[in-house]
Amino acid sequence: MPVYGEKVMDHFMHPRNVGEIENPDGVGDVGNPVCGDMMSFYIKVKDNRLVDIKFKTFGCGAAIAVSSIVTEMAMGKTLEEAMTITNKLVAQELGGLPQNKLHCSNLGADALHNAIKNYLEKTGQKPVGEKVT
Ligand code: FES
Numbered sequence: 001m002p003v004y005g006e007k008v009m010d011h012f013m014h015p016r017n018v019g020e021i022e023n024p025d026g027v028g029d030v031g032n033p034v035c036g037d038m039m040s041f042y043i044k045v046k047d048n049r050l051v052d053i054k055f056k057t058f059g060c061g062a063a064i065a066v067s068s069i070v071t072e073m074a075m076g077k078t079l080e081e082a083m084t085i086t087n088k089l090v091a092q093e094l095g096g097l098p099q100n101k102l103h104c105s106n107l108g109a110d111a112l113h114n115a116i117k118n119y120l121e122k123t124g125q126k127p128v129g130e131k132v133t
Pocket of ligand 1: 032060
């Protein structure tokens with residue numbers, strides 16, 4: 001049985017920014033090949049900043065906590081800043097995850113980055129630098 005920290009439990013029990021944005025500026029989907037769980041991120045962008053972020057996650061408790069904290073970490077950030085949020089940083093921000101649940105944190109930043117890439121593509125803008133580790 002994995003032991004979750006307080007912050008993970010808080011974000012799992014009370015996830016922030018759950019749902020879908022109507023007419024989003026960008027959408028990012030990822031699936032976890034290890035367990036088949038899925039995560040979708042929806043973003044609204046104004047003046048190059050993330051002004052709204054929502055997520056839908058069909059996954060384990062860790063994946064839900066990860067999604068929730070990613071929305072908090074990225075809200076209000078510029079697209080460039082949001083692209084520097086890595087999966088490792090997400091796990092750190094949650095106070096760590098049990099070893100066998102670390103793969104769950106690999107979805108969060110990827111889904112956010114995919115939503116930003118989708119927005120940039122749709123608006124014909126150049127990709128911005130992405131940090132992946
Ligand atoms: Fe699937 Fe955690 S077990 S994301």
